[in-house]
Amino acid sequence: MEESPYTDLDRPPLSQRALTRALVRPGSLWSSLTVVGRTGSTNADLADAARAGAPEGTVLVTEYQSAGRGRLGRTWSAPPRSGLMFSVLLRPRVPPARLGWLPLLVGVAGATAVRRIAEVDVRLKWPNDLLAGERKLAGVLAERVDSGGDAAIVVGMGLNVSLRPDELPVPTATSLAVEKAACTDRDPLLRAVLREIERHYRDWTAAGGDADAAGLRSAYLAASATVGREVRVELPGDRVLTGTATGVDESGCLLVRTGDGERAVSAGEVVHVRPAR
Ligand SMILES: O=C(O)CCCC[C@@H]1SC[C@@H]2NC(=O)N[C@@H]21
Numbered sequence: 653m654e655e656s657p658y659t660d661l662d663r664p665p666l667s668q669r670a671l672t673r674a675l676v677r678p679g680s681l682w683s684s685l686t687v688v689g690r691t692g693s694t695n696a697d698l699a700d701a702a703r704a705g706a707p708e709g710t711v712l713v714t715e716y717q718s719a720g721r722g723r724l725g726r727t728w729s730a731p732p733r734s735g736l737m738f739s740v741l742l743r744p745r746v747p748p749a750r751l752g753w754l755p756l757l758v759g760v761a762g763a764t765a766v767r768r769i770a771e772v773d774v775r776l777k778w779p780n781d782l783l784a785g786e787r788k789l790a791g792v793l794a795e796r797v798d799s800g801g802d803a804a805i806v807v808g809m810g811l812n813v814s815l816r817p818d819e820l821p822v823p824t825a826t827s828l829a830v831e832k833a834a835c836t837d838r839d840p841l842l843r844a845v846l847r848e849i850e851r852h853y854r855d856w857t858a859a860g861g862d863a864d865a866a867g868l869r870s871a872y873l874a875a876s877a878t879v880g881r882e883v884r885v886e887l888p889g890d891r892v893l894t895g896t897a898t899g900v901d902e903s904g905c906l907l908v909r910t911g912d913g914e915r916a917v918s919a920g921e922v923v924h925v926r927p928a929r
Pocket residue numbers: 692693694695696717719720721722723724726728736737738739781790791792793808809810
């Protein structure tokens with residue numbers, strides 16, 4: 653088996669038993685919760701499980717990933733037990749045009765949980781990066797899986813928890829420890845994130861994926877660090893868009909007012925230029 657490049661195991665493990673007892677209950681969205689010591693990517697594992705017919709609400713958590721996936725073809729890595737890295741399998745019955753709100757929903761849930769448990773003031777860079785100041789604390793990757801029938805979507809989150817400054821993957825990243833969080837215990841953090849996802853997901857699916865009716869758009873805008881700012885958006889295919897971010901549409905696209913009118917962006921890397929006046 654491929655060895656981890658890290659030797660520092662001076663960090664407490666997650667408790668599958670306690671997490672399962674707290675989260676996997678009759679009537680709960682979460683149907684099973686598994687913690688593994690290591691894997692390639694929890695998103696890849698749950699995509700395989702989805703194709704094999706795994707039910708909605710399957711949760712996979714890992715202490716270490718050797719091939720963690722990020723948005724836009726990037727990677728995600730962290731020393732063992734230093735972060736929260738998990739994926740959930742969801743099968744939302746909402747119109748396909750509204751599915752773009754699901755990763756935003758998970759971002760809102762993460763931000764709420766981190767604020768409450770860790771007492772760190774986080775905001776969301778569109779679509780769903782959790783920022784402390786302008787530095788990235790967590791990211792979300794949603795991947796659609798073709799498993800026949802309803803849409804199956806695997807949503808994964810990586811949250812930097814106890815990484816020291818020298819362990820951060822890039823200078824623009826941060827961790828709860830670096831931000832002097834009130835709590836860096838991953839069990840309560842994971843419980844809070846999953847409970848927040850469940851709460852928003854129930855409201856959103858009950859509203860047929862309508863982000864306004866579910867109160868999701870207002871929650872997202874309240875947490876947004878992007879809307880109202882001047883932005884540069886690096887679009888797929890080396891194109892760049894500049895303008896002012898004005899909102900998020902019913903599909904979860906970022907609306908940007910440019911010199912040529914308003915554009916709806918469905919994918920890309922946002923760079924905050926400076927506050928809009
Ligand atoms: O900001 C990003 O680019 C998204 C990062 C998402 C990382 C998480 S870690 C758990 C899950 N499994 C993966 O392979 N990726 C996501």
